[in-house]
Amino acid sequence: MVDEGLLSWLRLLLPWEPLWPLIAAFILVLAIYLRGLGRRTQLSDIPGALGFLTGLAMMYAVMQTHFDYLAQYMFFVHRGQHLVLHHVGPFLIALSAPSAVLAAGSPNWLRTAWQRLAGSLPARAIYRVVQQPVIAGLLFVCLIYFWLIPSVHFEAMLSARYYWVMNLSMAIDGLLFWWLMLDPRPPGATPVTRSIGVRIMVLCAVMPPQIVLGAWIALSRDILFDVYAVCGRAWPIPPMLDQQLGGLLTWIPAAMMSVLATLALLRLLFRYERAQRTVTDSSLATTEAT
Amino acid sequence: MTGRRLCLPLLLPLFTAVLAACGDTAPEWRGHDITGVMPDLRYTLTGENGETMIAGAYSGKVRLLFFGFTHCPDICPATLGRLKSAMTLLDAQQRERVRVLFVSVDPKRDTPERLAEYTGYFGPRFVGLTGTQAQLTELSKRYRVTYGYAEPDENGAYAVSHSGAVFVFDPQGKVRLLFNQSVPVADIAADLRRLLEDTA
Numbered sequence: 457m458v459d460e461g462l463l464s465w466l467r468l469l470l471p472w473e474p475l476w477p478l479i480a481a482f483i484l485v486l487a488i489y490l491r492g493l494g495r496r497t498q499l500s501d502i503p504g505a506l507g508f509l510t511g512l513a514m515m516y517a518v519m520q521t522h523f524d525y526l527a528q529y530m531f532f533v534h535r536g537q538h539l540v541l542h543h544v545g546p547f548l549i550a551l552s553a554p555s556a557v558l559a560a561g562s563p564n565w566l567r568t569a570w571q572r573l574a575g576s577l578p579a580r581a582i583y584r585v586v587q588q589p590v591i592a593g594l595l596f597v598c599l600i601y602f603w604l605i606p607s608v609h610f611e612a613m614l615s616a617r618y619y620w621v622m623n624l625s626m627a628i629d630g631l632l633f634w635w636l637m638l639d640p641r642p643p644g645a646t647p648v649t650r651s652i653g654v655r656i657m658v659l660c661a662v663m664p665p666q667i668v669l670g671a672w673i674a675l676s677r678d679i680l681f682d683v684y685a686v687c688g689r690a691w692p693i694p695p696m697l698d699q700q701l702g703g704l705l706t707w708i709p710a711a712m713m714s715v716l717a718t719l720a721l722l723r724l725l726f727r728y729e730r731a732q733r734t735v736t737d738s739s740l741a742t743t744e745a746t
Numbered sequence: 747m748t749g750r751r752l753c754l755p756l757l758l759p760l761f762t763a764v765l766a767a768c769g770d771t772a773p774e775w776r777g778h779d780i781t782g783v784m785p786d787l788r789y790t791l792t793g794e795n796g797e798t799m800i801a802g803a804y805s806g807k808v809r810l811l812f813f814g815f816t817h818c819p820d821i822c823p824a825t826l827g828r829l830k831s832a833m834t835l836l837d838a839q840q841r842e843r844v845r846v847l848f849v850s851v852d853p854k855r856d857t858p859e860r861l862a863e864y865t866g867y868f869g870p871r872f873v874g875l876t877g878t879q880a881q882l883t884e885l886s887k888r889y890r891v892t893y894g895y896a897e898p899d900e901n902g903a904y905a906v907s908h909s910g911a912v913f914v915f916d917p918q919g920k921v922r923l924l925f926n927q928s929v930p931v932a933d934i935a936a937d938l939r940r941l942l943e944d945t946a
């Protein structure tokens with residue numbers, strides 16, 4: 457006799473609309489990462505691994521479990537989904553600085569293919585453009601606004617194709633943006649590794665537009681997104697409450713992420729300065745010795 | 747600086763394209779045109795006499811699909827009432843080529859008999875349908891709508907959340923239009939007339 461309750465819980469882990477290429481991509485990344493961890497066997501990888509795997513699991517959960525069903529039929533759950541896809545998930549992944557582990561775990565063919573792609577001129581040019589700080593900040597904010605234009609939002613929720621374009625565009629932009637912000641390499645290491653000051657300025661600049669948008673939604677006296685009435689909600693909830701909760705989720709945690717990222721950057725800054733001081737001290741010591 | 751000079755010409759056409767795409771939708775239909783956005787009409791449900799009903803039963807007719815439940819205090823009677831009024835604006839011949847499919851998502855309370863009585867209030871071209879949870883989930887998922895139940899009160903009455911939209915299918919069963927709660931009766935009638943003429 458299998459427990460019915462357990463079965464229905466397990467069913468919640470299944471995708472509402474399976475997107476097989478996406479599931480395959482997640483499995484591939486997870487396998488490469490775990491293989492990399494196994495090959496390196498470094499104790500210092502553990503905190504990063506926790507962050508990376510949590511971020512990855514969260515992004516998977518909001519797209520390919522029953523959570524996605526709720527996100528399609530409740531505005532506030534949808535806002536939670538985008539908070540994970542565009543903010544929390546990519547933030548954790550970027551903060552974990554996974555490049556070294558991923559590189560260690562990649563099979564040779566994939567590493568070669570990646571190097572060829574990353575080295576190609578068009579890919580480099582596009583990357584340079586989207587990671588230009590002003591453009592990256594604009595893209596980050598405009599994407600949130602774009603998908604929340606009521607008529608655009610209506611189409612996106614009604615069409616299966618646009619729905620996935622919306623979610624994947626949020627996820628990809630989130631990864632690009634937070635990687636640009638939290639890149640742990642010393643500023644200037646690559647043409648897109650910006651100074652800490654520039655990054656903090658971008659983080660501050662993206663905060664007010666998100667606060668304004670979230671407040672506009674949370675404090676609006678009218679229903680702004682009628683697609684949830686059109687399509688039905690997952691359970692009966694006052695539409696106004698749904699919208700207010702969604703507005704708050706757009707408003708407060710989203711802006712808080714900028715604060716958290718600033719703290720992470722300050723930590724990074726202190727670390728560079730300490731490292732530089734050690735270098736200077738030791739060079740001074742060598743000078744004195746000679 | 748070179749970065750910024752490079753980016754502006756690249757971004758401008760992008761923004762123009764986005765703006766153009768947004769402003770391009772000329773309001774030809776009064777309802778919302780969703781042609782091609784969703785799959786063709788298909789279902790297996792139970793009819794008002796307890797018989798199995800499939801979408802082919804009314805092929806050749808314009809079909810208006812609406813999800814609700816007979817205990818619904820507001821949206822369902824209001825929507826069906828509006829559809830009834832819109833139908834009276836059509837001539838008899840046109841009316842005969844239209845069917846309203848009222849799918850109850852509350853099969854526990856909405857027996858075929860109860861559905862027959864309920865749709866009877868609105869006219870002979872209103873057809874009551876319901877089904878098992880699996881059948882209803884399949885159909886609602888197909889049209890990207892959902893439904894859910896609230897906790898019952900002490901009398902066992904409970905609220906049901908459901909879609910407030912009317913999906914319009916042409917005689918071939920292709921999805922064409924969506925009417926939300928705010929589309930006036932005259933506009934519904936105008937769109938139906940036009941669709942019937944287009945597909946005559």
